[in-house]
Amino acid sequence: MSDAPAGSGALPAAETLRRRLVERMRLSPTAWSVDGAVFAFRASHGDDLPTGGYVVIDVGTDAGAGVGRARRRVVGQVHERHEERAPVGTFSLDWGALGEAGDELAGVVQGVEVALPVRVVSGAGTVLAAVAEDGTVDPRPPAVGFADADLAPAPDDLVEQVLAARRGGAPTLALGRLVTAPEREAPLRAKGITRHTFLCGQSGSGKTYATGVLLERVLLQTDLPLLVLDPNSDHVHLGRLRDDAPADDAERARHGREAGRVRVASRGGSPPLRGWFSDLAPTEQALVLGLDPVGDLEEHHALLQVVAGLPSRHGVSDVREAAVASATEEGRRLALRIDNLGLAGWSLWADPADDPLAGLDDDRRALVLDLGSLAEPRERAVAALMVLGRLRRRPERRPVLVVVDEAHTFCPPTSPDPVVAATTSHLVWLAGEGRKYGLHLLVVSQRPAKVHPDVVSQCDNLVLMRLNGERDAAALLESFSHVPAGLVALAPSLRQGQAVVAGPLAGDPLLLQVRDRLTPEGGADLPTDWLRPGP
Known part of the structure; x- marks a missing residue:
């Protein structure tokens, strides 16, 4: 040219x-x-x-x-x-x-x-x-x-x-609408919630909001009981509809019937979030007291002897009194340990008239354990250990959806804290063996790498919201090989409230926009009034 x-x-x-x-x-x-x-x-x-x-x-x-x-x-x-x-x-x-x-x-x-x-x-x-x-x-x-x-x-x-x-006419959960067809529902298969589910998304992705919507749909569209470990008080209003809730008359009537069976156990609330020290197995009591079976040989042995002589229902004060009454050096040191740790002053422990753990074993429709209401982080960890241990040891097989919000708090890949390591052990067991006992998991966290791999790998359902890390996507593909890689690769581009749902919960993978919540959000971001210019 x-x-x-x-x-x-x-x-x-x-x-x-x-x-x-x-x-x-x-x-x-x-x-x-x-x-x-x-x-x-x-x-x-x-x-x-x-x-x-x-x-x-x-x-x-x-x-x-x-x-x-x-x-x-x-x-x-x-x-x-x-x-x-x-x-x-x-x-x-x-x-x-x-x-x-x-x-x-x-x-x-x-x-x-x-x-x-x-x-x-x-x-x-x-x-x-x-x-x-x-x-x-x-x-x-x-x-x-x-x-x-x-x-x-x-x-x-x-x-x-x-x-x-x-x-094929199976019951559904109306979590949201198709991203590619916004006027059309993207209904999930209700039966699929009985296969363990991992819901993940980084901060700001809408993860907590989506969790709340999913709990609402389980409450309204199934009869499956809920037990929610809520470390940030995000789901404490599950039993109350918003005044402007986008619900039809049928949903409002259904929620009204269920609301009386939704209980929130919190510190100082009704029911109170309390339990007996004996709700912990003796080995778990030793972990709370910081006793190593080898490194603290005498004190650990003294604890086991003291507990063996107490009634099946006992508190921390009962253990201390029995340790003092033993008139041994090991018993004296055990009582001093309880005093130095300040355990007797925790709000977690039940009074004689209390219903321990707010009736964990009754037939309530939903029980939200407001762990965020407890004053000490250590108390929250012990409360989770108490609940998970009781679930693991319960004699009956009764279906319940166990929701573990901010799961990295309770089952990280590793932890130097023996109490957290024990809660991790319970959740690993629940993920591997719980379904045969009617225990179904909904695990919620920011990233797969922050949760113990033996918990994530046992989940059949994936609810994926926005994630920016390539390592996270690779980890998800390793645990969820049945999810198309191209859909997982969408994670960095997902907008707030968008999710890829795959596994038995979806049947075929779905790309959806989570619907509006019906109940108020419990947690809230800090106010941003500092954005306003000064005088």
């Missing part, structure tokens, strides 16, 4: 040429599949085919079908997509076909060789259902491959039909 004089029309004409070539090279979205279960596709940059979205694929007539036979369509979900540049070869151009742009270029161009890179999108997904010519949806698509099939975004009403067919 010769040099064009400055100010000539050659450069604008060249840009016109470039745009027309790009338009000519746009790819028609095309999909293909070897087995009819998963598909791959290629399309032009800018086609509306987002990860987590739904597509309809025209796969042609059935094999052997004659002329006029019905064509087959399938609906799939995009699980990954990648943008790339595809090189284009040499072109011969007809200047006359370019109109005025061609006339302007003909005077300055003797020959042209075009190697034009075009942006394309490639990706893959899973086939969810087949759609008959009359619109009937079959959630079991035939495993028949296809090639060079037309691909387009699926209409919202068709997506709704497919998801309903895939659920």
Whole structure:
């Protein structure tokens, strides 16, 4: 191409040429599949085919079908997509076909060789259902491959039909709406909540809000009892509807019936958050007293002897009095240890008239343990140890959803604190063995790396909100290999309140926007009135 004089029309004409070539090279979205279960596709940059979205694929007539036979369509979900540049070869151009742009270029161009890179999108997904010519949806698509099939975004009403067919009428939890179809519900499968669930998202992702919405839906749409370990007092209003709650009459009536069976146990509340020292096993009592079975040989042995002689229900003061009454040096040191630690003054311990642990074993619909109301962090850890130990040792098999908010507080990967290490041990057992005893986990934390891997790896459900760390995504893929990597890769780009839900709770992975809460949030951010300018 010769040099064009400055100010000539050659450069604008060249840009016109470039745009027309790009338009000519746009790819028609095309999909293909070897087995009819998963598909791959290629399309032009800018086609509306987002990860987590739904597509309809025209796969042609059935094999052997004659002329006029019905064509087959399938609906799939995009699980990954990648943008790339595809090189284009040499072109011969007809200047006359370019109109005025061609006339302007003909005077300055003797020959042209075009190697034009075009942006394309490639990706893959899973086939969810087949759609008959009359619109009937079959959630079991035939495993028949296809090639060079037309691909387009699926209409919202068709997506709704497919998801309903895939659920098969099973009870649901209305957690939110589809991100790619905001007018359509993204209902979860209620039965899936009995498979352990890990909900994670960094600060500001909407994690606590989403947890509250999920608890509301379990309360309103199932009969599964709830036990909530609430270290930050975030869920203490679960039994009270907001005045402006976006609930219909049926939901308000249901919540009204359940509200009387939602109890919040807190320090100084009704019921009080209290328990007996004997709710801890003797080895757990030793941990609270900071006694090592080897390093503190005599005192540890004295504690076991003292406890063995006490009634099945006893308090810290009972242990101290019995230690003094033993008239031994080891007993004296044990009593001094209790005094020095100030254990007898904790608000956690029950009075004789108290109902220990606010009736943990009764048939209340939901019990929120407001651990955030306890004055000392050590008290909160001991209260959690007490509750988890009692759950582990309970004789009956009765289903309950055990919600562990801010789970890194109770089961970090490692801890120098023997009490926290003991709560971790209980949660690892619960994750591995609890389901057979009716104990189902909802574990909530900011990052997977902050929670013991033996707890995370036993969760079948993942509720993923915004995460920025690449290591976190890699850790999640290791524990949740059934979740498409492309959906996990969305974590850094998720907006507040958006979540990827995968596992038995979702059936097929869902990308959703969490719905509005019905109950007030217990926790709150600090006020930002410091943002206002001064006088």
